[in-house]
Amino acid sequence: MTLWLTRIVPNARSRDPRRDLAGAVGMHRRIMSLFPSDAGPDPRARLGILFRTEDTPAGPHLLIQSTHEPDSSLLPDDYGTVLSRPLDALINAIRPGLTIRYRCAASPVRKPGATTRALYNLPPVVPLTGAAADEWWLRQADQSGLKLLTHHSQPLDT
Known part of the structure; x- marks a missing residue:
C-alpha cells in the first residue's frame, strides 16, 4: 500500500x-x-x-x-x-533502531465515560494541556511502538 x-x-x-x-x-x-x-x-x-x-x-x-x-x-x-x-x-x-527526528502537532483529549461526565459535569470530550497532554503523547507514542529518546512540547493556539 x-x-x-x-x-x-x-x-x-x-x-x-x-x-x-x-x-x-x-x-x-x-x-x-x-x-x-x-x-x-x-x-x-x-x-x-x-x-x-x-x-x-x-x-x-x-x-x-x-x-x-x-x-x-x-x-x-x-x-x-x-x-x-x-x-x-x-x-x-524505516527500520527498528533508526533514530528519527519529527514534529507532531496533536490535539490531546480525554473522553470520560457517562458516569464520570455526570458526576463532574464534564463535556463528552475534555482537551488536555500541560503535563496531562505530555503524558497523553507519551502513551500514544509507546502504544504505536515509538521509543522516545527526547521529548519537547509547547502549547499551540487553539
Missing part, C-alpha cells in the same frame, strides 16, 4: 481557499472532496486521510496524508498549487 503526502499552497487571492481556511468543517469537506465518494461508511479511516494546516512565512499550507492519491483536478481552477508524492522510499527506509 502506498502512502501519499500532498501539499496544497492555497492562492491567497482566491475566495474558495479563504473560505475553507476560515473553518474546520469547510476544510474537511474540501479535503474529502478530493477522494472517491464510494469509500464506504467511514471514508476518512478507510483511505487513511489525515490533514492539517501548516502556518508558514509564505502563508498557510495544507498537508494531507492518505493511502489514496487525491484528485487535485477536483479543486477549483484558482485554488492554489498542489504537489503529491508517494512516501514509499521513506517508509521502506
Whole structure:
C-alpha cells in the first residue's frame, strides 16, 4: 500500500481557499472532496486521510496524508498549487533502531465515560494541556511502538 503526502499552497487571492481556511468543517469537506465518494461508511479511516494546516512565512499550507492519491483536478481552477508524492522510499527506509527526528502537532483529549461526565459535569470530550497532554503523547507514542529518546512540547493556539 502506498502512502501519499500532498501539499496544497492555497492562492491567497482566491475566495474558495479563504473560505475553507476560515473553518474546520469547510476544510474537511474540501479535503474529502478530493477522494472517491464510494469509500464506504467511514471514508476518512478507510483511505487513511489525515490533514492539517501548516502556518508558514509564505502563508498557510495544507498537508494531507492518505493511502489514496487525491484528485487535485477536483479543486477549483484558482485554488492554489498542489504537489503529491508517494512516501514509499521513506517508509521502506524505516527500520527498528533508526533514530528519527519529527514534529507532531496533536490535539490531546480525554473522553470520560457517562458516569464520570455526570458526576463532574464534564463535556463528552475534555482537551488536555500541560503535563496531562505530555503524558497523553507519551502513551500514544509507546502504544504505536515509538521509543522516545527526547521529548519537547509547547502549547499551540487553539
